[in-house]
Amino acid sequence: MTTPATYSAVVWTKQGLAKLLSASQQGLDLPITHVSAGSEAYTPSDTQTSLRQQQQIVPIGGAEELDNNQLRFSALFDGELTYDVKEIGIWSEQTLVAVYSIPNQQLNHKAANAAWVEMFTLDVSALPTQNIHFEVGVNNANIFMAEELANLTHAQLLQGKNLIQQAHSNMLIEDRLRKAGF
Incomplete structure (x- = not known):
């Protein structure tokens, strides 16, 4: 018997929301710059400043606005590391903005010397999306x-x-x- 998939929302960190609010009040944008993957499964907390077992952090590879409530972006994880992906972090420069993890759940697997391209869709309906933008790095799927x-x-x-x-x-x-x- 199979169990239904467990849904868990992204947890926005207090420091990420504070950075977004500060940028919004100054008429600036919050740049989403990196995505990280880690190997510990848990219930995320809004007070987190890092992933619990971060394995790899990579630049955003591509991004687009789907509508006023959803943003989609990609990231390419490659290299020699091998690990079970159980937590995802979304970063604005050095600030952890959001965390995704589900207790006792593996989200993906990163094999050694293999590339894993992941597309993320982020619900930003509760945020001032006009103040969020992506800084796309050089590590994108087109080059891959x-x-x-x-x-x-x-x-x-x-x-x-x-x-x-x-x-x-x-x-x-x-x-x-x-x-x-x-």
Whole structure:
């Protein structure tokens, strides 16, 4: 028997909300700059200043506003580390803004020498979203896929070349058959 998925909302930290409020009052934006992953599952607290067992922190790889209440962004976790992902942190420079974790739940797994690209959708309906923006770093999925896209392009060019050679051979055979009276 399977159990239904457990839903748990992102917990906004007090320091993150204070930074957002301060920026909003000054007419500034709160930059979301990084995402971190850790290996401890628990119920997050709004007083947290870091993840409990942070394993890796990476820059935002891409971002978009879905509507007035939701923001979507991505992050690429790669490298030699291997760990079970059980907690996620959202950062504004050096400030932990939000935490996501579910007690006794594994969210994902980061394997050694493998890349894990994660898309996050963040509900910001309770926040002044006009004062939130993303600072996209260089570690994005488009760069990650460059080698695969180059290989795909190369394979398509080879296929095109082979089709042209085959069509040329067919044309020569038809010409010889026509000359032979067939």
